Amino acid sequence: MKLTQHLAEAKKTIISLEVLPPTKGKSIESIYSHLDTLMEFEPSFVNVTYHRAEQVYKKRTDGNFERVEIRKRPGTVGICAAIMNKYKVEAIPHLICGGFSKEETENALIDLHFLGIKNVLALRGDAAANEKFFTPHPHGHRYAEDLVKQVISLNKGHYMEEDIMDGVKTDFCIGVAGYPEKHFEAPNLDTDIEYLKRKIELGADYVTTQMFFENKHYYSYVSKCREHNVTVPILPGLKPLTSKRQLSMIPSIFNVEVPVDLYNEMMKAKTEADCDLVGTEWLLHQCRDLLKNGAPVLHFYTLGKPKVIYDVLKQLL
Numbered sequence: 001m002k003l004t005q006h007l008a009e010a011k012k013t014i015i016s017l018e019v020l021p022p023t024k025g026k027s028i029e030s031i032y033s034h035l036d037t038l039m040e041f042e043p044s045f046v047n048v049t050y051h052r053a054e055q056v057y058k059k060r061t062d063g064n065f066e067r068v069e070i071r072k073r074p075g076t077v078g079i080c081a082a083i084m085n086k087y088k089v090e091a092i093p094h095l096i097c098g099g100f101s102k103e104e105t106e107n108a109l110i111d112l113h114f115l116g117i118k119n120v121l122a123l124r125g126d127a128a129a130n131e132k133f134f135t136p137h138p139h140g141h142r143y144a145e146d147l148v149k150q151v152i153s154l155n156k157g158h159y160m161e162e163d164i165m166d167g168v169k170t171d172f173c174i175g176v177a178g179y180p181e182k183h184f185e186a187p188n189l190d191t192d193i194e195y196l197k198r199k200i201e202l203g204a205d206y207v208t209t210q211m212f213f214e215n216k217h218y219y220s221y222v223s224k225c226r227e228h229n230v231t232v233p234i235l236p237g238l239k240p241l242t243s244k245r246q247l248s249m250i251p252s253i254f255n256v257e258v259p260v261d262l263y264n265e266m267m268k269a270k271t272e273a274d275c276d277l278v279g280t281e282w283l284l285h286q287c288r289d290l291l292k293n294g295a296p297v298l299h300f301y302t303l304g305k306p307k308v309i310y311d312v313l314k315q316l317l
């Protein structure tokens with residue numbers, strides 16, 4: 001079912017989860033063991049992230065090095081199919097521009113349509129590890145809005161090969177990313193929201209936000225989006241922060257702020273279990289407040305910490 005339809009029919013706040021494909025060579029069991037724990041809370045959606053290839057240097061037999069591209073986390077489409085099959089839950093694959101040609105994207109969309117997948121999250125992706133700024137694939141897209149256009153085009157039955165007449169129309173509901181604390185490249189939040197608005201005007205159906213640790217960022221983002229006439233649902237993205245290492249890692253990777261109270265509580269923690277407890281209490285507080293304020297969905301970045309999400313949901317629901 002499309003996420004928007006699900007939201008329209010939902011009688012209570014929806015739970016959704018996000019997982020990463022395992023690194024190449026690892027089993028899908030790591031995903032199953034995460035999801036097995038959380039299925040009792042009846043999540044309506046499981047998002048699966050998409051990852052571009054990385055450039056690595058490999059030593060050749062002659063002793064010289066050559067640069068090769070390796071996709072360390074392939075398998076998004078296959079994992080979506082496996083999750084839908086095993087748990088009878090809607091899977092939402094992420095699609096990214098970075099590292100993919102338009103044709104590869106079209107082929108992925110065709111596979112997803114054949115699998116009966118109804119929702120996709122259309123993203124630009126970050127710069128490659130060896131680049132300072134994002135560089136599009138020579139035959140790919142520069143911005144997420146171009147990817148949104150491609151999905152909309154396929155929804156109308158327009159394929160890249162012009163001689164395909166009466167092409168089957170896909171019917172994807174399209175999500176896009178939003179940044180309550182501003183995307184790090186955007187000059188200011190208003191400009192960032194104007195670009196978000198373009199994605200919506202092109203036909204995107206909903207927004208999932210970057211993680212935030214202070215709900216005030218989400219509330220003020222939603223009201224700012226409404227001022228800019230962005231009227232689609234805005235789903236809050238939530239992540240447990242459960243280690244001292246993450247206090248500096250999360251801001252540097254995701255460009256979000258860690259509130260001083262959370263920082264201080266985490267610094268007081270003596271053991272790993274104490275850290276988990278701090279993260280659980282913080283997330284629980286965020287979720288209770290979001291529920292009280294009518295958030296349509298709680299979207300959890302599960303990424304390696306199903307136990308904390310489990311403890312939060314057990315106390316919440």
Ligand code: FAD
Nearest residue numbers: 049050094123124125143144177183185186192195208210
């Ligand atoms: P865009 O919407 O293209 O925006 C990128 C920047 O360009 C912004 O600063 C924006 O203001 C600006 N901009 C947008 N359109 C224009 C325009 N037409 N002209 C000029 N400037 C413009 N990354 C992955 O690699 N894989 C994932 O699975 C993944 N999942 C994510 C899920 C969520 C919910 C979120 C929030 C992020 C995710 N990301 C993922 C990270 C995301 O790809 C990066 O944050 C990326 O830097 C921006 O993606 P975007 O879709 O917001 O890009």
